[in-house]
Amino acid sequence: MLLRDKIASSLKVAMKERDATRLCTLRLITAAINDLEIAKRGCEEGAQTPVSDEEVRTILAKMIRQRADSTRAYEEAGRLELAEQEQAEVEIIEGFMPRQLSDDEKAQAIQTAITDSGAESIRDMGKVMGLLKQRHAGRMDFSTVSPAVRDRLVS
Structure with missing residues (x-):
């Protein structure tokens, strides 16, 4: 349906x-x-x-x-x-949206996207975000995920 x-x-x-x-x-x-x-x-x-x-x-x-x-x-x-x-x-x-990912699931999804995209620096953030949007559209708030991705790529 x-x-x-x-x-x-x-x-x-x-x-x-x-x-x-x-x-x-x-x-x-x-x-x-x-x-x-x-x-x-x-x-x-x-x-x-x-x-x-x-x-x-x-x-x-x-x-x-x-x-x-x-x-x-x-x-x-x-x-x-x-x-x-x-x-x-x-x-x-x-009630009409898919279940949102938990904080642990978000962290795991971010790490998986970084690994799968081969991201090494902040310049690769677009690749990681694109992969996250493709895999988890509607299941996470990308405005809150973006700083977490940036932090992982900087450190």
């Missing part, structure tokens, strides 16, 4: 259960997917290019980052009820 279909199925269940938070979040996800599909169509009439699961995961990851930033901003401003709402949306969105 495609990820898009799982989201649509969850949307129907949320409607039946009258779960307002989940329903609203799933509608936002669906709207973002539809926006991407329309953008992919471009100027060509009738050209159907379905959105892939990888593109949906990219949308979901972006939505998670946006909500994490909003949560921090709301907490700093003392708006805890809004921060809780954003956090609830993050949890719903994360």
Whole structure:
């Protein structure tokens, strides 16, 4: 089953259960997917290019980052009820993402990528990151992995 279909199925269940938070979040996800599909169509009439699961995961990851930033901003401003709402949306969105690697698994993946790519210095960081993105797309936050890779290559 495609990820898009799982989201649509969850949307129907949320409607039946009258779960307002989940329903609203799933509608936002669906709207973002539809926006991407329309953008992919471009100027060509009738050209159907379905959105892939990888593109949906990219949308979901972006939505998670946006909500994490909003949560921090709301907490700093003392708006805890809004921060809780954003956090609830993050949890719903994360339910459609693949399981994230643990810290030990990330460290092992980084070491394996360094070994497999033959990286010896900081100049080889692009090779290592490319290999990590190819092997572990959607399963790790590359903004936090990048400093760890840099540290391993420098030392």
